[in-house]
Amino acid sequence: MLISEYDDRVARAATTTDAFNAIAEASRRDILVSLTGGEAAVGEIVDRLHLSQPQVSKHLGVLRAVDLVRCRTVGRHRLYRLNGAALRPVHDWIRGFEALWNDRLDRLDDLLTELQQEETP
C-alpha cells in the first residue's frame, strides 16, 4: 500500500460517513447481523438486542443513511431489511487481505508437506 492511499483512507474516515464508519460501532454491527434472518420492525430488534428503542432508531438512521439498511412501510409498521450490496466495499477490502494471507499460507502448507516427505521417505 502506498502511504498516500493510507492517508486518504484515514482522512476520509474522519470526515465522511460511509459503510466503514457505519459498521465501526458494535451495536450497529449487531443490528446488521440480527437482520440477516429477514425483515424486522424496530420493536423486534429492540427485543433481540436488549437496546433501548431510541438507541435502535438512531442506529437504524445511520445505517439507512449509508444504504446498509432499507425500510418499507406495511400498515402501521416500518420493516427494516439489510441491503448487502452496500457492504461490498467493506467486503472487497477485507477480502484483499484474506486473499494475501491465503496465498501465503497455501505456500506454507505446500512447504510443510514437502518437509514431511523429506523427513519420512
Added chain:
Amino acid sequence: MTTTGTRHGSAVVTLPSDLEIGITRIFDAPAELVFRAWTTPELVREWWGRESSPLVVCDIDLRVGGGWRYVTREPDGTELAWHGTYLEIDRPWRLVSTEVYEGYPDGEARDTLTLTERDGTTVMSVNVLHSSRENRDGHLSSGMEPGMQHSLDRFEDLLLAQQAPGERAAGGGGAGGAA
C-alpha cells in the same frame, strides 16, 4: 501427488475487535514443523513472499529481545519492509513479537502466533493487535492487491445469503456499483 492443496484457500480472517485482526488456518503437520517453517529464514523465504514480490531480506534473531526484518521487492522495484522484536517465545506453541511496517513507522502492532496440535494437525492462529483502529485499518488495506480474489470470506456469505432472489439475479456477481 499427495494431499497437497486440499486445504488451500481455507484461511479465515476475522476482526475480533476494532483494534485486532485474526488469521486462522489448519495445517496437516505437527506444531514443531509449523513453528520451524515460521521462524527459519530459508523456509520463510519459500512462503512469505510471492514470485512477483520475493522476500529479498529475511533476518530472524529468534530470542527474546532479538529482532526480525523482512523486505519484499515489488514488481515495480519498490521495496517494502517490516521489522519487529520478539517478546515471548514458547516453542512451538506461542510466539509474540512487535511488528512495524516501515512505510508507517508510528503504527506498531503486537503479533501473537498460537499453535495448537490435535491428532496430527495444527491449528494456527495469528492475532495482530494495533494501538488504534486507524492503524488496524491501514494494515488491512495492505492486502489490497488486485487479481488475488480466489477466496470468499464470511462477509460475502452473509452478503449473498441475505439478498432477495430478484436482486441477486439482477445484480449478478457485480452486486451493485457500490465502489
